[in-house]
Amino acid sequence: MRTRPVIGVTLDAEEPGGYSKLPWYALRKNYFSALAEAGALPIALPHHPELAETYLDAIDGLLITGGAFDVDPSLYGGGPTHPTVTLKSGRTDFELAATRGALARDLPVLGICGGQQLLAVAFGGTLIQHIPDSVPAALEHEQPNPRDEPGHEIAIAENTLLARITGRARMAVNSAHHQAVASAGPGAVINARAPDGVVEGVEHPGHRFALGVQWHPEYAVDPADPLIFRAFVEACRGAGGGRGR
Template sequence: MTQHKLFRPIIGVTLDSEEGGGFSDSPWYAIRQNYLSCLEEVGAVPIALPHLAELAEHYLNMIDGLVVTGGAFDVPPAMFGEEARTDTIRLKPARTKFEAAVLRGALERDMPVLGICGGHQLLAVIAGGTLVQHIPDEVAGALEHSVSKDTENAGGKERAGHSIAIEQDSLLAKLIGTTGQHVNSSHHQSVRTVKAPMRVTATAEDGVIEAIEHTGKSFAIGVQWHPEYKQMEGDVHLLAAFCAAAEAYHNR
């Protein structure tokens, strides 16, 4: 049962978007419900942020923490000084423009930030890092990071999954209480390099980077997996710690 509190931090959550077709003839926003419900369950008030880059500062004035979500799109290679080397890349310019603006603004304010999947990758790039454009093409002996198949389990999909090793001295390890965890996996790109003060804090057995954190900020963490599914106890700990950091940001 959710504990009721007089104050709850407000968390801005970025949306995905699609062009007209399917749900609506006009362009439309979308988000999985668990991106929002998982935050409500740990004591936050989640609000969805539309892709209006010119309003980024206004949104930042309203919120206490920022979640940059994943989605069916990629960070443009031009943002990390490369040309596209694969036809698997899908761009959503308006989304990326907004997320980059609001993420930069949050980091400048030392507002708590949690990047999930594509948000984790964008966090690395914003801080000067680079990406693997397509894991099967660039990582020798790669694990399966993106397979999904229809099944009666897991809400209709069975995702790939694997174990990760977490750096013992990292904030992530401190928050979730372990240096090893099984994670879900649904991505074809990954972080290749980070630039200090960003550091790598978790990797898969094939060397794919699974978590990063900004050592110069109070809470700026990116994870390649999807903790909003709360498949492991550590995921709940991470979300709760993020909510607590947002409350501390509000009260500072």
Template sequence: MRSSRAPFIGITADLSDGQRHGNKLPAEPTSFSPRRYSQAIEAAGGLSVILPPTRFGAAPREFVNRLDGLLISGGDFDIHPRFYGEKPIERLGNMKPDRTEFELELTGMALQRDLPVLGICGGAQAINVALGGSLYQDIATQIQDAAEHQQSSKKETGGHQIQIQPGTQLQKIVKQQTLEVNTTHHQAVNRLGKGLVVNAIAEDGLIEGIESSRHSFVLGLQWHPEVLAAKNLYQRRIFSFFIDVCKRLRRGA
């Protein structure tokens, strides 16, 4: 008999360094998650569980065994290039290796179990790295004639247009050829990880979305659909489809 309960979706938490930055963060190390991730999940019919980065060795496997889906969130930090076999360049930003190590291990175990995975912004980059891919460490430095990918306007507004690749899972979800998306990143997918295909590109040719050809549902998006979802049908479709897949693939359902 199919379970009727809402699927449990793990959302990876960000980390603060414990230093006070104005009034934004408490003056102690803190795990936190912007509310719009959980709001988008819950609006689509899921229940969110925040996953703090932890050094407890069995934690990633235990989390994956208890979840119906995984959302790898974004954050204001860069993935250290040692995770994809490169040395840092000068324009590399702030890094959080503890979070990255946790997310890469968590992602790897989720992929082994074929757990549905949605990666947003840095989460899309984490999926690519977990599957053996690499990143542009700094778009402006490493890509000639690249467009601006760090919009000055609020994230609730579009920053540029992307082209959805025909025949991809993303195209089937949003049912559009183009989308206006926000953009707040200075890194991007470079070499694709194993089994990944490009599902969206920016006007300058930069990869804006990836998905797996080897898993039931692995979707990485370079923009922030959770910020746009409240007022944008096409962004809401992404979360609705994700939750529907989690329900269908739920173990024991």
């Protein structure tokens, strides 16, 4: 009998150079270690949109990770592409297919950083393409200090899943993004904001567990960060997975 829920983790994709002379997948180890320490069995998901449903048959939950790229504005009616936008269409195609499939099955989904933005798009929401052009007096959301240190605080909205998980009204978070959620989508809720008003989290109460956070809780810069992974893993444990559905 399996005691650890299986959680699929999306990978980043890189062009030739560095590790390999051929295209390669990559992901920081702390995504996997944070899940394992919370009681999960994490597995990596290569980018095959045509296999998304088969992957979902085999997992109990989905973690959409971040990366140094952006969601195509055409996917949310964002208008012309801002000059700062970087696309990885193969990755986005797969992640959107997997996320929409997971939501349709009511599998638990956790989106981190860019994964939170993609989750909002899957909810039917929209994004700000470049914070400095859209938010007057915005904070430095690409923090200059190391990622394993906090960059700013967030305020957590009352009566949200995030508030119940953390038991907090405020958290310190790290910050590594130039885009942000503009609208969370029909039925979805904005659960956290930075002091400048930038959205820092979304969730959808119509699903078993559908939570996105703009920061990187896998670094555990705040004592409440590991609680997010524990809650996600527990939701996956209770979900029973997509297997056999």
